[in-house]
Amino acid sequence: MYTKDLVVENSSGFHVRVATLVCKEAMKYDATIRLGKDGYDADCKSCLDLLTLMAPKGTTLTLSVDGEGAKDAFDAIVSLFEHKFYEDEFADVVRA
Numbered sequence: 001m002y003t004k005d006l007v008v009e010n011s012s013g014f015h016v017r018v019a020t021l022v023c024k025e026a027m028k029y030d031a032t033i034r035l036g037k038d039g040y041d042a043d044c045k046s047c048l049d050l051l052t053l054m055a056p057k058g059t060t061l062t063l064s065v066d067g068e069g070a071k072d073a074f075d076a077i078v079s080l081f082e083h084k085f086y087e088d089e090f091a092d093v094v095r096a
Contacts, residue, residue, distance in 0.1 A: 001066040002074040010084035014055035025080060027040045029073035035075045036062040
């Protein structure tokens, strides 16, 4: 099992577009992928479940990944967080 605390750093927080992006990525893997906050673990393969986390900018979420393909799934989700879900880059394009 792989686990890591991740901070939501994009300016808009963890909202519908971000949840959809995480969900689409999670669906590529057979592994069980969960994000947790305050004792609740959301299934990353469910957008609705992810939205219940209510995680604005600065929130720490705990990623846990287990099962077949766990390392690849873990790396993919961590990368989304590290790139701020590509949201800030998208915002720059929209403003241009």
